[in-house]
Amino acid sequence: MGGSVSLLPREALGEYQELTFLSKQEILLAYKRFSELLPKEERGNACSARVPKSRILTLPELRANPFQHRICHVFSTSDDGDDSMSFEDFLDMLSVFSDSATSDIKSHYAFRIFDFDDDGTLDRKDLEKLVNCLTGQGEESRLSSTEMEQLIQNILEESDIDKDGTINMSEFQHVVSRSPDFASSFKIVL
Secondary structure, X not given: OOOXXXXXXXXXXXXXXXXXXXXXXXHHHHHHHHHXXXXXXXXXXXXXXXXXXXXXXXXXXXXXXXXXXXXXXHHOOOOOOOOOEEHHHHHHHHHHOOOOOXXXXXXXXXXXXXXXXXXXXXXXXXXXXXXHHHHOOOOOOOOOHHHHHHHHHHHHHHHOOOOOOOEOHHHHHHHHHOOOOHHHHOOOOO
């Protein structure tokens, strides 16, 4: 019966349901998908294995996402800085991107993903990288420096409440709270 994927221990399943926004079925599907990213000989102990970032990025749900590298970086707990993921990292990612996650949780992680230099604020460099990710890296889709500067200025005028030239977490969450489509568009469905 294709028993190549061992089952998730029942007590772990209950814990994961309590600690995430995922249903039992979603956790079991996540376990199956995570296990499939591992070499066959490691699938029996998927709960303690780490999947390299290069394998995580083969998931169709991430392959086309312009923030795929940042997503792996933000959710990885690897001490090596290689952005590999454990099963719990993978579950955390799927939980945040699930329909059941709150808008506050989603906006917190969106901010971390968009904070390219991990300094706790979105500055002009972060905003430029964010816009480039959204518009594409190609020459034909890249904004001119004048267009980029105008767009960043508009973003800051709209979002930078304390006028310090950066967007902090609470300013970002304030802006996102006024965007009704944010929570429904910030998702990954396996």
